[in-house]
Every structure is written in structure tokens, then in C-alpha cells.
Amino acid sequence: MERTHLTIILLSAFLVSSLLPHSLNAATGRCNPSDYEVLLKIKQALGNPYHLASWVPNTDCCDWYALQCNDTTNRVVELTIFSGQISGQIPSEVGDLPYLDNLTFRKLSNITGPIPQSITKLKRLRFLRLSWLNLTGPVPDFISELSNLIFLELNFNKFTGPIPSSFSSFTKLGALRLDRNQLSGSIPESFGHFKGSVPDLYLSDNQLTGQIPNSFANMAFSTIDLSRNKLTGDASMLFIPNGSSVIIAISRNMLAFDFSKVKKLSMQYLDMNHNMIYGSIPKAIVDDANLQFFNASYNRLCGVIPTGGNMNRFNYSSYIHNKCLCGPPLAACK
Numbered sequence: 001m002e003r004t005h006l007t008i009i010l011l012s013a014f015l016v017s018s019l020l021p022h023s024l025n026a027a028t029g030r031c032n033p034s035d036y037e038v039l040l041k042i043k044q045a046l047g048n049p050y051h052l053a054s055w056v057p058n059t060d061c062c063d064w065y066a067l068q069c070n071d072t073t074n075r076v077v078e079l080t081i082f083s084g085q086i087s088g089q090i091p092s093e094v095g096d097l098p099y100l101d102n103l104t105f106r107k108l109s110n111i112t113g114p115i116p117q118s119i120t121k122l123k124r125l126r127f128l129r130l131s132w133l134n135l136t137g138p139v140p141d142f143i144s145e146l147s148n149l150i151f152l153e154l155n156f157n158k159f160t161g162p163i164p165s166s167f168s169s170f171t172k173l174g175a176l177r178l179d180r181n182q183l184s185g186s187i188p189e190s191f192g193h194f195k196g197s198v199p200d201l202y203l204s205d206n207q208l209t210g211q212i213p214n215s216f217a218n219m220a221f222s223t224i225d226l227s228r229n230k231l232t233g234d235a236s237m238l239f240i241p242n243g244s245s246v247i248i249a250i251s252r253n254m255l256a257f258d259f260s261k262v263k264k265l266s267m268q269y270l271d272m273n274h275n276m277i278y279g280s281i282p283k284a285i286v287d288d289a290n291l292q293f294f295n296a297s298y299n300r301l302c303g304v305i306p307t308g309g310n311m312n313r314f315n316y317s318s319y320i321h322n323k324c325l326c327g328p329p330l331a332a333c334k
């Protein structure tokens with residue numbers, strides 16, 4: 001009896017001691033040890049915010065808030081830090097999560113400073129969203145090294161300086177959002193030469209100057225938003241005959257070109273208010289059966305407003321404050 005007891009005690013002690021290191025690992029569960037270390041460093045770099053309270057040491061990081069692991073590899077593939085009380089800079093350690101597919105920091109007004117160069121290590125990254133932050137400095141050229149990007153969103157920040165012309169080297173990009181920054185200089189000529197997919201381009205609400213590159217005549221952007229900048233000169237190259245543009249927004253610039261020379265319109269949305277566009281509204285607009293939104297107000301247009309087709313969708317507010325537009329829905333021509 002006594003002996004059996006002793007044996008059981010010894011056996012249990014042996015089992016417990018042999019299992020101990022194992023059970024420590026079991027505490028972090030599926031979590032990859034390297035990802036685990038990196039995530040704790042990120043938490044620390046962000047000042048251990050309440051937003052990341054679920055990032056508790058010795059627990060399975062794949063269960064932590066604001067991230068996703070791949071079900072097969074258990075590597076961290078998504079990090080989405082959205083709308084919390086978090087201050088500081090984007091930690092350079094994010095570059096040490098090598099399997100990231102999605103990286104998002106969004107709506108965190110106290111996230112400041114530059115984009116860390118370490119993100120260029122994230123060769124698998126497809127979705128990069130660093131938006132509604134207070135990031136400053138230039139939009140870094142090195143982002144173009146992330147050649148698998150499908151979606152690049154850096155809007156609603158305080159970036160200054162020029163748009164990197166190297167961004168035209170992306171071949172899989174579906175959307176490029178640089179709107180609502182303080183970017184200056186002109187739109188890179190290279191943006192008329194995207195190889196592979198042609199991204200939706202959002203450059204509105206910056207301080208861009210100069211002309212829209214003529215190379216844009218080769219590029220059928222499905223959506224192009226250049227509004228609220230200081231662009232000058234011609235925009236007629238955006239109206240590509242048989243093009244596939246759906247949305248063209250160029251309002252609130254200083255564009256000046258003869259609208260009459262546009263021979264075909266085929267978009268759904270055309271906003272060109274507040275420019276210095278002259279000539280007349282091309283008759284061809286009547287043939288654009290898709291046109292849902294049109295605003296040509298506050299320009300220097302003249303002549304009779306074409307009627308027919310879907311033109312009765314648009315009331316006088318689409319035409320006000322021009323030089324001498326006339327006819328319904330404005331007053332009759334003299």
C-alpha cells in the first residue's frame with residue numbers, strides 16, 4: 001500500500017516536471033513564437049494601450065484582438081488597429097510580422113510621425129491602409145517595393161511633398177488613395193503608364209499644381225478624383241473615346257480647356273465645377289446613357305445646353321455661374 005502510494009507520487013512528480021516546459025508553450029497555444037515576441041514589442045511601443053488589453057503574455061496570440069492568424073500556418077496575417085486611444089508612431093516592429101497580408105492603422109488621430117521603412121520587409125503585403133492618422137513627412141518612395149499591393153490607402157493624413165513617381169511600378173494595384181493630405185508638386189507623368197491593372201486614383205484635397213500629364217490619355221482610370229487641387233491647363237485627355245471611366249471628378253481646380261473639343265462622353269459621374277473651362281457643352285453628352293451625375297457649374301461655358309437623352313436628370317444647379325450658358329433648365333437663349 002505504502003509503496004504504491006510512493007510510486008504514484010514519484011510518477012506524478014516526474015510527469016509534472018516533464019510536462020512543465022511543454023505546458024508553458026501550451027499557454028501561447030497556436031501562436032508562432034516569433035510573431036508572439038513581435039506583437040508584445042508592438043504593444044509596448046504603443047505604450048501598452050487599453051485598446052490592446054487582450055494582448056496578455058502567455059496566452060494564444062491568435063486569440064488577441066485586432067489581428068488574425070492564418071488557420072493553417074497560424075502566422076499573423078492581418079493586423080488592424082482601428083479607432084482607439086493610442087498615441088505614438090507606427091512601431092517599426094510591424095515589419096517583423098513577415099506573413100502580414102493586411103496592415104491597417106486607421107482613425108487614430110494621435111498616431112504621428114513617418115511610415116517606418118521596415119514595412120518594406122513585408123513582401124506578402126497586399127492591403128496597406130494607414131489612414132485618418134496624423135502622419136507627416138513625405139509619402140515614402142520605398143512603399144513601391146511592396147510589389148504585391150492591391151490596395152494602398154494613405155488618405156486623411158498630413159503628408160507633404162511630391163507624389164512618388166515610382167508608384168507607377170505597381171502592377172496589381174486596384175486603388176491608390178492619397179487624398180486629403182498636403183501633397184504638392186505635379187502629378188507624376190509615370191501615372192499614365194501603369195503596367196498591369198490600372199488603379200482607381202484618388203488625389204483630391206491636396207495642393208497639386210501643374211498640368212494633368214498628357215500620358216493620361218493612355219490610361220482608362222475607372223475612377224479618377226483630382227478635385228480640390230490647384231491643377232491648371234487641359235483635362236480633355238481624361239475623356240477617352242470608348243474609355244471605361246466611370247467617375248471623373250476634377251472640381252475646384254484652375255483647369256482651363258475647351259469642353260467643345262470632347263467628342264465622346266461615357267462616364268456615370270462627371271463633376272467639373274469651379275474651374276475655368278470654356279467652350280460649350282458637347283452635344284455628345286446626350287448620347288451618354290450612363291450619366292447619373294453632372295456638374296459644370298462655376299466655369300466659363302457658353303452656348304445652348306444640349307437636350308434629349310437623360311439630360312432632364314440635371315437641374316439648373318449643374319449649370320449655374322457660367323459665362324453664357326442658356327436654354328432649359330436655365331433661361332432661354334437670346
Ligand SMILES: *[C@@H]1O[C@H](CO)[C@@H](O)[C@H](O)[C@H]1NC(C)=O
Nearest residue numbers: 069070071072073074077101
Ligand atoms: C493560409 O496559408 C496557406 C499556406 O500558406 C495558404 O494556402 C492559405 O491560402 C492561407 N489561408 C488564407 C485564408 O489566407
Ligand SMILES: *[C@@H]1O[C@H](CO)[C@@H](O)[C@H](O)[C@H]1NC(C)=O
Nearest residue numbers: 084085086087107108109110
Ligand atoms: C490624443 O492626445 C491628447 C493629448 O495627449 C489627448 O487629450 C486625447 O485624448 C488623445 N486622443 C486620442 C483619440 O487618443
Ligand SMILES: *[C@@H]1O[C@H](CO)[C@@H](O)[C@H](O)[C@H]1NC(C)=O
Nearest residue numbers: 068077078100101102126127
Ligand atoms: C485582407 O483584406 C481584404 C479586403 O478587406 C480581404 O479580402 C482579405 O481576405 C484580407 N486578408 C486577410 C488575411 O485577412
Ligand SMILES: *[C@@H]1O[C@H](CO)[C@@H](O)[C@H](O)[C@H]1NC(C)=O
Nearest residue numbers: 108109110132133134156157
Ligand atoms: C490630427 O490631430 C489634430 C489635433 O492635433 C486633430 O484635430 C485632427 O483631427 C487629427 N487628424 C486626424 C485625421 O485625425
Ligand SMILES: *[C@@H]1O[C@H](CO)[C@@H](O)[C@H](O)[C@H]1NC(C)=O
Nearest residue numbers: 240241242243263264265266
Ligand atoms: C468606339 O466604339 C464604336 C462603336 O461602339 C466604334 O465604331 C469605334 O470604332 C470605336 N472607336 C475606337 C477608337 O475604338
Ligand SMILES: *[C@@H]1O[C@H](CO)[C@@H](O)[C@H](O)[C@H]1NC(C)=O
Nearest residue numbers: 292293313314315316317318
Ligand atoms: C437639383 O439636383 C440635385 C441633384 O440631383 C438635387 O440635390 C437638388 O435638390 C436639385 N435642386 C432642385 C431645385 O431641384
Ligand SMILES: *[C@@H]1O[C@H](CO)[C@@H](O)[C@H](O)[C@H]1NC(C)=O
Nearest residue numbers: 273294295296297298317318
Ligand atoms: C454643383 O456644384 C455647385 C458648386 O459647388 C453647387 O452649388 C451645386 O449644388 C451643385 N449641383 C449639383 C447637381 O451637384
